[in-house]
Amino acid sequence: GAVVSQHPSWVICKSGTSVKIECRSLDFQATTMFWYRQFPKQSLMLMATSNEGSKATYEQGVEKDKFLINHASLTLSTLTVTSAHPEDSSFYICSARGSRLSNQPQHFGDGTRLSIL
Amino acid sequence: AQTVTQSQPEMSVQEAETVTLSCTYDTSESDYYLFWYKQPPSRQMILVIRQEAYKQQNATENRFSVNFQKAAKSFSLKISDSQLGDAAMYFCALTVTGNTPLVFGKGTRLSVIA
Numbered sequence: 566g567a568v569v570s571q572h573p574s575w576v577i578c579k580s581g582t583s584v585k586i587e588c589r590s591l592d593f594q595a596t597t598m599f600w601y602r603q604f605p606k607q608s609l610m611l612m613a614t615s616n617e618g619s620k621a622t623y624e625q626g627v628e629k630d631k632f633l634i635n636h637a638s639l640t641l642s643t644l645t646v647t648s649a650h651p652e653d654s655s656f657y658i659c660s661a662r663g664s665r666l667s668n669q670p671q672h673f674g675d676g677t678r679l680s681i682l
Numbered sequence: 683a684q685t686v687t688q689s690q691p692e693m694s695v696q697e698a699e700t701v702t703l704s705c706t707y708d709t710s711e712s713d714y715y716l717f718w719y720k721q722p723p724s725r726q727m728i729l730v731i732r733q734e735a736y737k738q739q740n741a742t743e744n745r746f747s748v749n750f751q752k753a754a755k756s757f758s759l760k761i762s763d764s765q766l767g768d769a770a771m772y773f774c775a776l777t778v779t780g781n782t783p784l785v786f787g788k789g790t791r792l793s794v795i796a
Contacts, residue, residue: 608789609786676726
């Protein structure tokens with residue numbers, strides 16, 4: 566089946582550091598990638614939609630200068646949390662779709678647990 | 683805008699018994715897709731089952747089946763012969779046609795009692 570690799574799985578860093586999270590589709594071309602944030606015991610909250618070769622579309626309330634998304638190729642999207650602070654600590658999950666058609670399932674990465682000290 | 687509501691924050695079931703998780707949704711679109719995802723403690727998102735709105739027949743995947751009531755905008759998940767490995771958070775999700783993301787409900791935490 567389709568596989569999405571997300572790296573790193575867990576990162577701990579100091580406040581003020583920028584952190585990059587990678588999301589790769591391993592056996593299909595990901596036309597569209599999505600980035601979600603999940604707080605403990607809560608649901609997934611969509612942060613942004615990223616189409617290959619285009620600027621990401623951010624959801625209302627998500628700071629695009631804080632959460633930089635790059636989708637430069639059909640197999641890789643990155644989320645960079647710039648100048649991270651403790652309130653950015655969360656679980657971040659990417660997902661990828663091999664088509665711009667919504668009837669195609671989204672395949673999820675295993676997530677990244679980000680802890681900012 | 684699309685919304686998904688899961689009214690049961692927690693459910694429990696005895697091993698080998700059957701449990702039904704509820705989900706209602708709202709959309710003004712006529713063409714859409716519904717999903718159930720499972721998130722175990724490892725926090726992986728695992729697709730359990732999906733249903734196309736234009737299909738009247740309820741989707742089934744082994745022990746998992748749905749009761750899709752389009753007029754009522756209801757999409758419940760039935761788990762038969764529950765197993766310990768079924769214990770997880772279950773999310774109902776909706777997407778409409780076009781290049782749109784999944785909209786998730788708040789989830790239902792399922793416990794399986796041995």
